[in-house]
Amino acid sequence: MPAQPDYSPVNTLNHPDIAEYFSFGISVDCVVFGYDGKDVKVLLIERGTDPYLGYQAIPGDLVHPHEDAVTATQRVLRDLTGLKDVYLEQLQTFASVNRHPLGRVATIAYYSLLKIGDYNPRPSSWATAAQWTPIQDLGDMAFDHKEIFNAALERLQTKVRQKPIGFELLPEEFTLADLQHLYETLLNTEFDKANFRKKILAMDLLIALDKTQKAVRHRPARLYRFDPARYDALSKRGFHFEL
Amino acid sequence: MPAQPDYSPVNTLNHPDIAEYFSFGISVDCVVFGYDGKDVKVLLIERGTDPYLGYQAIPGDLVHPHEDAVTATQRVLRDLTGLKDVYLEQLQTFASVNRHPLGRVATIAYYSLLKIGDYNPRPSSWATAAQWTPIQDLGDMAFDHKEIFNAALERLQTKVRQKPIGFELLPEEFTLADLQHLYETLLNTEFDKANFRKKILAMDLLIALDKTQKAVRHRPARLYRFDPARYDALSKRGFHFEL
DNA sequence: AATTTTAATGTAAGATGTACACTTATTAAG
DNA sequence: CTTAATAAGTGTACATCTTACATTAAAATT
Incomplete structure (x- = not known):
């Protein structure tokens, strides 16, 4: 159990059961954008288990106890696409109390841009975990992932006009x-x-x-x-x- | 203990000891900017305990188990200044493994803008927790707070040119x-x-x-x-x- | 050889930005 | 009461950038 951090001027530090404060899960979620010459697409997985079975979701994972957030995100993307060192930018952290039905999980959202030709999911093979989906026809999404996607798109639209990304x-x-x-x-x-x-x-x-x-x-x-x-x-x- | 969240396509979910993944602390830190007609200032506290005893620090606190991050930030600011509903904007989350010497704490950093006249710390009274400090003469800061401050300033400089804040x-x-x-x-x-x-x-x-x-x-x-x-x-x- | 299609360039009018000079309203000094 | 000092507030000419649209060029197709 970690010792108590001291964040003046507030008094959480003196709380009798500091352990309660070290019960959060942290995940990363990454909105991956691609462009095929016609549509802007996003890489989504279809959930295979409850909750939100069958819903589309943004790829992500829990951060390991001794892992940095960026490292975790790159790990997720490498496992998913085989790609290393993709363009990555931190978007925003979503930490509402009830955003995850199975526990208190704050998620650090990222977005990534990649050349669509660099990842070709074979549509009929076994572990086609992720599929490119045109951003116009997104259905309902798991958790608060629609909100995360919307924030990512908005950010991308702003950023793309100000930086050569x-x-x-x-x-x-x-x-x-x-x-x-x-x-x-x-x-x-x-x-x-x-x-x-x-x-x-x-x-x-x-x-x-x-x-x-x-x-x-x-x-x-x-x-x-x-x-x-x-x-x-x-x-x-x-x-x-x-x- | 929370049940296991399922983040396909990665397999943390099947880890034998899911509890290890729910051992994070989450804090909020808020860079509060003010302007006195001459200098841009930031509201800092001086740490009264180790680690970083005597160093300047950005006000913050651990997020309570059933508290939203924004709520926690507003709580910190209200406790510190007595002000409610201040201008607040999420900056970035800092989650390096070793950023906090006493445990694994990810911090969601915010910045806040307030009219400097709305908070007047009485310099000689007892609990003068926070002091306005001109941003030119910041010394060493606790933890990675200098990095957080720099990110906040940079963000403010960008944002202030694009929104009427x-x-x-x-x-x-x-x-x-x-x-x-x-x-x-x-x-x-x-x-x-x-x-x-x-x-x-x-x-x-x-x-x-x-x-x-x-x-x-x-x-x-x-x-x-x-x-x-x-x-x-x-x-x-x-x-x-x-x- | 004519047609179709998109690439690539040119230009004129308008809008916006920049530099700088000028006028105005107030207080302080003589 | 006049003059000086100081900063508020306005005007203008010139340069630069934006916008709309017309024109020319290079390839494939008929």
Whole structure:
């Protein structure tokens, strides 16, 4: 049993039975976003046991007693997809008393962005734990997971306009039309094509490749690659990504 | 002992001794910001016991077993300052394995903004638990509280440029110069006076009062009041506060 | 060779931002 | 009572960015 921590100025510390305060479970839940060129999708599992049997749920797990929260999240994602070191961002902690029917569990929610091609669940194989689900057709979800998802989407929509993280959802090489369509889908907006590309190219974050699209029945578009090093350099000089 | 929660697809759920997973303490810590017309300050307590005896610390407490995190934070702030329903925003959860020397405690960090006149610690009275400290001269802090403070400040600096929350730090009635100086202090910038006031007034968020400053040895400035209702109305029509 | 489709560029008008000069209202000093 | 000092508050010209939309270019299909 851990000794009592002292958090002045309040007096929990002097409570006769400090052990009661060390009875929480902590979990991590991770909203994983992907983009297939058409829809924004999220990686969900279908629950196989009660409570919420058959409901869709955000992947997660209890944090082990000697494990960091980020480590736990990366573990969950690795077990689920085989991927390591994915883009991860802490979202918010959900700690309502009754959020979990089986005990007092606070969950630290994260969201993750990954290139959808990096994880292909084989639809008919045995342990197809997780499936990509378009974010328009989410059904009811287990626990407070719908609330967590909504918070994650809202955060992503804000963040994607202020930091160059949209590229995490695209393949390494993409066209400006791909990029524009991603933003339009994610933000439910339309951009003027000419103005969008001017704005993006003016930022000087993309490397124009000497390659074009193949197998397309019209003029093929040039491919680009995002340059994180250039972004870092510009950031240090006060550059601020916007929209 | 709580029953085992089921978080597919991972197998913690089948662990033989699920009780080990329900041994966490959860605390809340709240970085309280104030502004006295000159400096941005933060409300800190001086620890009276080990560990970190004598160090400055962010006020906080363990969350009670049947208490929500926000409720716990409001409780801490009420016990400390007597204030209820202060502006509160969840910041981030800190959950490193070794962040607390006396046990496994994850802390949900919040930050709060309050009008500095609403809490006046009497410097020489008995239980002057907390003191306003200018953010420039913070010493070493207990636990990982310096890290928490830094995250809070950074978040505040971002947020204050995107949402009209600066007003939480000012008295109900203020001059445009007050507002400008607050932003300049908070963001370490200087604004052009004419352009700053044009920008702010163009947003149509302030109510111009038929009052002016008193007891000032130059032309007295007009007083204004922030109108939250007008902000809500504009927000619904797509208005976005910026800088 | 003409048609279709999307890529890619150009431009003019409007809106917004920036720098800086100017006028105004009050108190204090002579 | 006049002048100086101080900060409030306004006006303006110029630069920059945004927006809307027209035009040209390169490929595949008919």
